[in-house]
Amino acid sequence: MRQSTLVLIILLLSIASCVPTSKITYLQESKSTVNDSLMMVRRLQPPYRLQVNDVVNINLYQSADERLTTLFSPASGESVSSAGVNGYGVDLRGDIRLPEIGTVKAIGLTTEELQDKLKDILLEKYFKQEEELFLTVKLAGISFTMVGEVSGTGIQSVQREQVNIIEAIAAGGGVPATGDLTAVKIVRNYPDGVKVHEVDLTTLDVVYSPYYYIQPNDMIVVDPLPQKQIGIGTTGLSAFSTIFSLVGTIAAGILLLTR
Incomplete structure (x- = not known):
């Protein structure tokens, strides 16, 4: 009777301890x-605003000034080894440093807002206002x-x-x-x-x-x-083995003490 009770306890503990x-x-x-239903995933998230340590890629295409086009090529960005990507990083002051333009405040802006801001700066300093610029700003x-x-x-x-x-x-x-x-x-x-x-x-x-x-x-x-957290196996077999070994050790100890 005692043996069957012990086996039942071991089985219950092993079942309760394995991961469902x-x-x-x-x-x-x-x-x-519903199974096989069309899942409408929320792809339209609130616009993300740049933070410190973010990295952005800034590209200028089809510019009459080839020098600026080269400066804003993907290869010209600062290397950010901790993030594993290349681009222009937002520093602790919330700024990015760009060739020719200098320091630009980026923190708190969306990539589209930063894109418009850089377009305005370039149009004011280097291009005619009526000229169309193909400038893109994206997270790197x-x-x-x-x-x-x-x-x-x-x-x-x-x-x-x-x-x-x-x-x-x-x-x-x-x-x-x-x-x-x-x-x-x-x-x-x-x-x-x-x-x-x-x-x-x-x-x-x-x-x-x-x-x-x-x-x-x-x-x-x-x-x-x-x-x-309590050190029990993740499967029924491993949990059973752990608990069986533990119960066996306790049983052996009790037998030694009662002799």
């Missing part, structure tokens, strides 16, 4: 979405930080203007089975301070979240599951 697939599976069907990539229960921690960089959180996590090596996908934190900088947002990556509804797309300098934090 619902905790580690991305984008599961939710009650509010998105850099973010991965920490916590992830396969690759540290600063990551994706050479695109728009990246969702699942793509960002994949670029950083992914989340192991011991990571909690139901409460992934996004630490984001705002002009008035830092805010922490939370998203559940196990449900399809995450695509409707205003935080589905990450922003430059975001920090993505993945917490470990309770099974990892």
